[in-house]
Amino acid sequence: MLKDLEGLRELLSLGGKDKKKSEDIDSEVNINIRFSNSSNRNTKSKDDALSILSKEILGAKDRENQQNDRQYQSYQNGIYSIQQVAHGTIHKTPKNVYTPLDKYSDPLSNVPSVNPDLQRVLFSPGVHYASDPRTKKPNIENRIRNIPNLNQFRFDKLPKFCPPSLDPKLLEIAHQFNSSNDVKDKRLQRQQGKIKYFSSTSSMTAILGQFHKLLSHDRKIQLPQFSRFYPEKTSLSGIFKFPVSTVIVPKGGGLFAMTADRALDTEITLSWLGNLLELLLTTDQKEFNKYLLGYEEEPETKPNAFHYAKMGGFLMRSQLDARHPDLPGTGVFDLKTRAVTSIRFDVDHTEFNPTFYNIIRTRGTFESFERELFETIKIVMFKFGMQARIGNMDGIFIAFHNIKNLLGFQYLPLSEIDNIFFGASLDEQPTYITDRKVSGREIIKNIGSHWQDKREVLSSYMANHEFEASMEIWEKLLNTVEKDTKGKPYKLTLKYCTQTERWESWKTID
Numbered sequence: 001m002l003k004d005l006e007g008l009r010e011l012l013s014l015g016g017k018d019k020k021k022s023e024d025i026d027s028e029v030n031i032n033i034r035f036s037n038s039s040n041r042n043t044k045s046k047d048d049a050l051s052i053l054s055k056e057i058l059g060a061k062d063r064e065n066q067q068n069d070r071q072y073q074s075y076q077n078g079i080y081s082i083q084q085v086a087h088g089t090i091h092k093t094p095k096n097v098y099t100p101l102d103k104y105s106d107p108l109s110n111v112p113s114v115n116p117d118l119q120r121v122l123f124s125p126g127v128h129y130a131s132d133p134r135t136k137k138p139n140i141e142n143r144i145r146n147i148p149n150l151n152q153f154r155f156d157k158l159p160k161f162c163p164p165s166l167d168p169k170l171l172e173i174a175h176q177f178n179s180s181n182d183v184k185d186k187r188l189q190r191q192q193g194k195i196k197y198f199s200s201t202s203s204m205t206a207i208l209g210q211f212h213k214l215l216s217h218d219r220k221i222q223l224p225q226f227s228r229f230y231p232e233k234t235s236l237s238g239i240f241k242f243p244v245s246t247v248i249v250p251k252g253g254g255l256f257a258m259t260a261d262r263a264l265d266t267e268i269t270l271s272w273l274g275n276l277l278e279l280l281l282t283t284d285q286k287e288f289n290k291y292l293l294g295y296e297e298e299p300e301t302k303p304n305a306f307h308y309a310k311m312g313g314f315l316m317r318s319q320l321d322a323r324h325p326d327l328p329g330t331g332v333f334d335l336k337t338r339a340v341t342s343i344r345f346d347v348d349h350t351e352f353n354p355t356f357y358n359i360i361r362t363r364g365t366f367e368s369f370e371r372e373l374f375e376t377i378k379i380v381m382f383k384f385g386m387q388a389r390i391g392n393m394d395g396i397f398i399a400f401h402n403i404k405n406l407l408g409f410q411y412l413p414l415s416e417i418d419n420i421f422f423g424a425s426l427d428e429q430p431t432y433i434t435d436r437k438v439s440g441r442e443i444i445k446n447i448g449s450h451w452q453d454k455r456e457v458l459s460s461y462m463a464n465h466e467f468e469a470s471m472e473i474w475e476k477l478l479n480t481v482e483k484d485t486k487g488k489p490y491k492l493t494l495k496y497c498t499q500t501e502r503w504e505s506w507k508t509i510d
Contacts, residue, residue, distance in 0.1 A: 038255055088476065095192050096312045096472045100392050103182075104173045106305040111323040111332060112282040114397065117315065121409045122324055123334070127369040129411045133360040143285050145406050150269065153276050154291050161302050164199045164317065165249045165257035173308060174198050174255050174315050188310065197248075197478060198315035199258035201390045205383040206244040206260060211470035212382060213240060213496040214419070221377060222423050227363045230374055243495035248478065250487050256478075261491060269403075270339055270347065277337040277399060277406070279506075282322055307332070307391050311468075312475050318391030327394045333411070334388050334396045341366075341375050343403060359400060359407040369408060372400050377420060385409040385417040389467060415456045422466070423459040 100231035113119070117140040128146050131138040138145055164170055174195040177185055213236070220233040245261035280288055290299035305320040318498050321335040363370045376384075376398070384396050395413040399406055481492065 001313060003054050020286040045176060086153075096468045097192070098389075098392075098467070099192070099310045100314075101173070101186060101308040101310055102183075104176070105307045105344050106320070108305075108330060108332065110305040111320045113324055114281050114322050114335075115140075115284075117141060117144065118281065118397075119324060119408060121411050122327060122492070126410070127362055129359075130408050133358075140406075143288075144280060144297075147273070147277065147280070147401060147404055147406065148292060150243075150272060150276070151452060153270060154299075155275070157291055158275055158279070159302070163259045164203055165247070165251075165259045167200075167257075167317070169310075170198045170257070170315065170317055171251055171255065175253060177310070177315070178253075189341075192310065192312055194313070195310065195315045196254060196313035196315070197256050197258055199246075199477070200317040201319075201387040203246060203258055203260035204316065205386045207246060207474065207494055208386050208467070208470055208495045209236075209240055209382055210244060210494045211473065212466065215466050215469060216421075218496070219421075221420060223374070223377070223420075226370060226374065230362070230370070234374075234378060236382070239379060240496075245491050245493040247483075247489065247491050249489045252407050255483070266475065268411050270343075273339075273403065274337045277401065278321060278335050281335060281399065309390065309392065311471050314392050314471060318387065318393075320391065320393075322397065329394050330392055332391065332393045334384065334391065334393055335399070336384055336396050337399045337401060338372065338373060338376055340402050340407065344375070352438065354404050355402055357402055369400070369410065373410070381417060382421055385414060385421065385463070386467070388414050388417070389463070415460050418457045418459040418463040423455050423461075434476045 014098055083458065114122075128139065130140055178189075178194040180186070180189075218235070220235060223230055223232055224236060226232075247259050247261055249257045249259070251257050263332045279291065287299065289295050291298050307318045309316050309318070320332050323330070323332045325331050340355075340359065342355050342356050357367065359367055359369055359372065365371060388394075388396055393414065395411060396417070398410050398412065400408050400410075478492070482491065
């Protein structure tokens with residue numbers, strides 16, 4: 001309508017230079033004020049025509065609003081509402097407690113360690129430059145800092161990724177556990193039941209992200225450690241607003257495999273580069289050179305090491321990237337390679353035109369570790385944390401790069417990641433105890449010895465609690481759908497949205 005109004009103004013500005021133009025003007029006016037009576041159609045006044053057209057536009061808008069109100073009322077009354085298929089209460093019981101299956105997992109001795117030059121990153125908090133930005137003096141050997149060209153690498157020599165639906169070992173472990181007479185397995189079967197679904201961390205984290213938005217009511221992310229260039233709180237990236245899908249395939253014997261739907265996945269170059277860099281960071285120069293074109297000696301075939309865990313009716317597989325015996329727990333941590341912002345925001349261009357974007361400062365809006373960490377937190381850090389949690393890992397090791405060079409490194413323990421997503425500011429007044437005038441500090445005064453330790457302990461507790469609740473809801477949902485599909489394969493698509501967002505999305509589609 002507004003475009004029509006602008007077009008009418010342009011036509012009327014022509015005046016009445018000849019008869020043909022005058023007829024064109026009348027014709028245009030008649031089209032735009034087709035709801036008006038015949039006495040208005042022959043008007044010659046510009047002001048009258050514009051006045052009539054404005055009234056008709058407002059009238060049409062009012063009628064549209066009234067129609068939307070009637071549709072929304074029908075929607076509210078249940079005509080367009082989503083059908084409730086199940087309901088219940090989530091309880092913390094032994095049924096939904098995370099339990100490692102060490103008996104079926106690969107030995108930790110099979111997990112590689114990172115290059116000796118990088119091991120100091122694990123025990124020194126903060127960021128570590130690959131080279132000093134002022135003097136350009138390298139802090140690590142050049143063969144690690146300089147990334148080989150993808151065209152020079154023999155990707156066919158790397159172990160192939162096996163989706164859960166095609167993994168024979170996952171299916172074998174599920175059958176072995178369900179039929180096991182081992183005392184520990186029997187006790188676990190009584191507490192949690194037998195295995196019904198199996199999957200991998202990469203196929204589960206996207207859906208767990210949707211459950212996080214649901215259970216946390218899309219809570220803001222806390223960023224107290226960031227400088228004044230960034231807000232104290234922010235939201236997850238818009239990518240979390242998109243639906244996520246997983247394909248559930250029956251495998252016989254009452255078992256189902258869950259594999260993420262990757263039909264729309266992109267970033268092929270960055271995915272390949274991630275595999276290359278993981279090998280670069282965990283092998284010596286002689287072994288790594290065997291994967292380059294032109295090298296006569298064949299590389300030693302080393303299968304990936306995996307960790308398996310059970311939670312309720314789920315069997316979960318996690319790939320183990322690296323390990324250091326001095327780290328807490330199993331000492332295992334996840335390796336993550338992260339391209340700088342300029343590349344991720346323009347992948348198609350930088351695939352053929354390498355960027356000169358670099359990291360030259362710790363804090364700041366651009367070319368800083370702070371900016372890269374900020375973007376990582378908004379987009380993928382929650383998934384990184386879930387992968388570490390499912391794999392019973394201590395944390396994640398992040399290597400930042402610009403495709404040509406490694407730029408820097410940072411190690412984040414899982415407790416620090418939990419604090420980002422679950423550590424509400426202790427100085428804020430919790431809404432559920434406002435009447436009692438109790439601060440957040442008093443709630444956790446008996447946990448740990450220092451207020452920062454207390455907050456991280458509470459954050460990890462809440463993260464574990466949400467993980468357990470998410471897995472229980474997910475299992476109940478799958479059981480409900482499985483009754484309707486009667487053992488046939490299907491695709492499950494999930495998307496978190498508020499009631500208002502659901503109405504807006506239905507109105508757009510309708």
